[in-house]
Amino acid sequence: MNVNVKEKRIAIFVSGEGTNMLNIIKYFEDRTGISIPLVFCSNANAKALDHVREYNIDAYILNKEDLYNSDKIINELQDKDIDLIILAGFMWMIPDNLITAFPDQMINIHPALLPQYGGKGMYGKKVHEAVIENKESETGMTIHYVNENYDEGKIIFQAKLPILDSDTPESIAAKVKELEFEHYPKVIEDLLLNLN
Numbered sequence: 001m002n003v004n005v006k007e008k009r010i011a012i013f014v015s016g017e018g019t020n021m022l023n024i025i026k027y028f029e030d031r032t033g034i035s036i037p038l039v040f041c042s043n044a045n046a047k048a049l050d051h052v053r054e055y056n057i058d059a060y061i062l063n064k065e066d067l068y069n070s071d072k073i074i075n076e077l078q079d080k081d082i083d084l085i086i087l088a089g090f091m092w093m094i095p096d097n098l099i100t101a102f103p104d105q106m107i108n109i110h111p112a113l114l115p116q117y118g119g120k121g122m123y124g125k126k127v128h129e130a131v132i133e134n135k136e137s138e139t140g141m142t143i144h145y146v147n148e149n150y151d152e153g154k155i156i157f158q159a160k161l162p163i164l165d166s167d168t169p170e171s172i173a174a175k176v177k178e179l180e181f182e183h184y185p186k187v188i189e190d191l192l193l194n195l196n
Ligand code: GAR
Pocket: 015, 016, 017, 018, 019, 020, 021, 088, 089, 090, 109, 110, 111, 122, 123, 124, 151, 177, 180
């Protein structure tokens, strides 16, 4: 075994509750060779930040000037030698300069089977309401690369679940979250193991 294999480093971008972020942090807590040195958060009051503090991970509170009109975030990510950027419920658009600086190194999770039920304004409960309204027989979650269009990058992984007559937006949200928790960390791990 090559003992000089470089540690893989993840940065997570988050906006709200951060339950996926916490699940990812816990998954990698005991794994050697993979670390999470940095979380970017678009909301100074986000619940996610409580978890970040608990795990002693550096938190960077984003502002739009830094993200959209400077290279500060790119520099921060490069200084910390980040290999993979994980969006986990991040609600701001990612600027082109960041996508260009990290080609095929930024992924997102979406609570539906893209390309359906994605795009601007499609998040949280709205997605599940639309799925029920359209009498879909199944829904699920999608993990995909991030490109310059909302929810349109190349799909990496999807998991499905059937919609029952008894389902509500809330029950679907809970089941989709379970799928997200089960699969997002594993997909991240696979991608990291395949990076040079
Ligand atoms: C997740 O369900 C994720 O799929 C969704 O936001 C939620 C974040 O929850 N993302 C999107 O809708 C992206 N378009 P969390 O903050 O508890 O992880």
